[in-house]
Amino acid sequence: MKKIIEVVGAILENPNGEIFCAMRPKDKSFPGMWEFPGGKIELEEDPKRALEREIKEELNIDIRVDKLFDEVQKEYEEFIIKLSCYNCTVLDFSEFRLVEHQEFKWMKKSELKTLNWVPTDIPTVDKLTF
Template sequence: MTTVIAAIIMQDDKVLIAQRAEGQKLAGKWEFPGGKIEEGETPEECLKREIKEELNLDIEVGEFFGENVYPYEAGPIRLVAYKARLLGGQCRLRVHSRVAWVKLHDLADYDFAPADIPFVDKLRGMC
């Protein structure tokens, strides 16, 4: 099973979400940014690296947010999310077509990847 680490990057009353670009798996779907953990890497190291590689942003990783397993057709993934805080950087998109800062109660307006939906529900419950 592939383990993917996601960042719940909060700023004020909004969360950062990203839309998968054309040519990517799940193109057009929204997600909490992150990526696959590499061997010997901690979840925190993975998130810092992936957010820097994919979005050119620097983050501070905070507390564990949640975890779920989703049985995608290509194989199950274990998605683990951590809260994070934006430290800086100029956003540059590499595997996404767009990013958006979204109020928690507006998350339902976006078409999320199935594995991310439990995190959407948890965030909306915090409104």
């Protein structure tokens, strides 16, 4: 049986209605592809707390995790990813910096499909752009 890896992703929307998109680093899986920022849930960690922690680690910003937007399960050759994406509110963007990603963009929902997304994120992109 394949290992299930539980991950969380943040849907960050700015006052202009644009969504934060992050490009994966060259030295990780799916290099150069776009994703919603987030990461793995640690053992016995609450998903919302995991997302707050991951966003602080990756972007150095504080967020409030609001409601669950989408859940996707995607099977790969060696494992299964279970992704839970949450709508989030940025509480403090003043110390923002990219720690793990190589690039970021704020994009209108109508433009999201122009990016090359990680396969696990595509169903959520589709739901956002519907």
